[in-house]
Amino acid sequence: xxxxxxxxxxxxxxxxxxxxxxxxxxxxxxxxxxxxxxxxxxxxxxxxxxxxxxxxxxxxxxxxxxxxxxxxxxxxxxxxxxxxxxxxxxxxxxxxxxxxxxxxxxxxxxxxxxxxxxxxxxxxxxxxxxxxxxxxxxxxxxxxxxxxxxxxxxxxxxxxxxxxxxxxxxxxxxxxxxxxxxxxxxxxxxxxxxxxxxxxxxxxxxxxxxxxxxxxxxxxxxxxxxxxxxxxxxxxxxx
Amino acid sequence: xxxxxxxxxxxxxxxxxxxxxxxxxxxxxxxxxxxxxxxxxxxxxxxxxxxxxxxxxxxxxxxxxxxxxxxxxxxxxxxxxxxxxxxxxxxxxxxxxxxxxxxxxxxxxxxxxxxxxxxxxxxxxxxxxxxxxxxxxxxxxxxxxxxxxxxxxxxxxxxxxxxxxxxxxxxxxxxxxxxxxxxxxxxxxxxxxxxxxxxxxxxxxxxxxxxxxxxxxxxxxxxxxxxxxxxxxxxxxxx
Numbered sequence: 351x352x353x354x355x356x357x358x359x360x361x362x363x364x365x366x367x368x369x370x371x372x373x374x375x376x377x378x379x380x381x382x383x384x385x386x387x388x389x390x391x392x393x394x395x396x397x398x399x400x401x402x403x404x405x406x407x408x409x410x411x412x413x414x415x416x417x418x419x420x421x422x423x424x425x426x427x428x429x430x431x432x433x434x435x436x437x438x439x440x441x442x443x444x445x446x447x448x449x450x451x452x453x454x455x456x457x458x459x460x461x462x463x464x465x466x467x468x469x470x471x472x473x474x475x476x477x478x479x480x481x482x483x484x485x486x487x488x489x490x491x492x493x494x495x496x497x498x499x500x501x502x503x504x505x506x507x508x509x510x511x512x513x514x515x516x517x518x519x520x521x522x523x524x525x526x527x528x529x530x531x532x533x534x535x536x537x538x539x540x541x542x543x544x545x546x547x548x549x550x551x552x553x554x555x556x557x558x559x560x561x562x563x564x565x566x567x568x569x570x571x572x573x574x575x576x577x578x579x580x581x582x583x584x585x586x587x588x589x
Numbered sequence: 590x591x592x593x594x595x596x597x598x599x600x601x602x603x604x605x606x607x608x609x610x611x612x613x614x615x616x617x618x619x620x621x622x623x624x625x626x627x628x629x630x631x632x633x634x635x636x637x638x639x640x641x642x643x644x645x646x647x648x649x650x651x652x653x654x655x656x657x658x659x660x661x662x663x664x665x666x667x668x669x670x671x672x673x674x675x676x677x678x679x680x681x682x683x684x685x686x687x688x689x690x691x692x693x694x695x696x697x698x699x700x701x702x703x704x705x706x707x708x709x710x711x712x713x714x715x716x717x718x719x720x721x722x723x724x725x726x727x728x729x730x731x732x733x734x735x736x737x738x739x740x741x742x743x744x745x746x747x748x749x750x751x752x753x754x755x756x757x758x759x760x761x762x763x764x765x766x767x768x769x770x771x772x773x774x775x776x777x778x779x780x781x782x783x784x785x786x787x788x789x790x791x792x793x794x795x796x797x798x799x800x801x802x803x804x805x806x807x808x809x810x811x812x813x814x815x816x817x818x819x820x821x822x823x824x825x826x827x828x
Binding site: 415416419420422423424426427432435436439443519523526527530533534537540541544 | 654655658659661662663665666671674675678682758762765766769772773776779780783
């Protein structure tokens with residue numbers, strides 16, 4: 351068996367796994383959008399669909415991990431190829447977490463549909479979710495095209511998500527202080543905002559993996575800081 | 590090279606990785622306890638220590654993943670050994686997440702130290718964190734001893750953590766409704782409670798991996814449901 355033969359067998363395996371990653375990515379993108387739509391339109395059926403759909407996402411992660419391990423075992427890849435496979439597994443892990451957060455958003459849709467709506471908040475949450483979904487699409491494009499510039503762009507955009515979250519955090523506090531009846535729905539909405547912000551972190555992590563893959567450089571230290579509410583005591587609204 | 594030789598080389602590699610897992614587990618256990626203590630005693634120095642310490646935990650996960658991948662590539666393990674290595678990587682991933690939650694708790698300690706204390710809540714949070722730490726210790730013991738019964742016990746105990754969280758959720762809502770000035774600190778405390786509950790989920794996931802490893806059976810479906818506040822609309826206190 352020549353080296354070329356081994357290399358192309360590895361490439362074939364990798365292509366199979368990458369196809370699964372793209373499939374998984376597509377399902378996760380849809381889950382984000384559907385969860386946010388179900389929240390805004392109070393569509394409990396769509397929310398239930400998102401909850402059910404998470405199984406397919408979990409199953410794909412499992413499949414990717416098994417496939418990746420089998421490839422490592424079979425092909426005994428070089429150090430660089432090994433890193434590539436490990437990256438794929440990490441990306442699958444990030445996608446799975448984003449899927450989980452979407453499922454959680456859909457769960458809270460069901461709860462929130464029975465409560466008084468909080469003025470405008472679900473529209474803002476959907477905007478935030480849409481931004482995260484776009485970032486995810488770009489991060490996966492960057493992965494497939496090995497485009498470090500696009501990946502860097504995604505990392506930078508996480509800052510916008512963080513700002514959206516911080517603005518929502520303040521808004522929810524104001525609503526809660528205005529009327530105690532807003533407290534329970536706002537707690538749920540705040541969780542959704544926080545989880546969406548965490549989705550952004552996972553997308554960023556995918557983009558960072560791409561940068562590392564292409565440039566060999568992990569941009570961990572230059573990464574803009576995320577949720578300021580856990581470190582900044584001035585989060586309380588002036589009201 | 591005989592089969593026995595290969596097997597024992599694999600075993601040696603596995604032992605090295607398991608030693609790293611135990612080291613990582615020890616650091617994470619300490620991080621949980623220290624974070625909870627720093628919260629209760631408003632010890633900002635200890636909180637800073639937890640935040641700094643998370644780097645060592647992250648580095649260990651990285652090391653375990655590289656070591657595991659190298660072992661797979663070098664030893665071309667059988668299907669069962671391959672599953673074992675993948676389990677180790679998953680456990681390392683769970684430990685890393687628990688470490689992250691501890692770090693987040695420590696971050697919020699710094700913020701909360703500047704706010705009015707909420708009567709008794711940090712004591713309850715520390716009790717909850719302690720339970721999670723004990724569960725983690727048992728889950729790792731179960732892993733090393735391949736003790737499915739102990740692992741099952743850990744899975745069942747996650748229910749107690751969920752109950753503690755649900756009780757705290759209701760308590761925080763009450764405090765927030767009583768006095769708007771409690772809203773901001775309670776939002777942070779609630780996050781800590783939620784993150785501690787999530788730590789419990791990750792410990793449960795470790796225990797489930799152990800059960801799977803020993804019995805070949807994944808107890809995903811029988812697993813007791815977690816946070817009821819995202820599915821149960823009756824979470825609002827009667828007050």
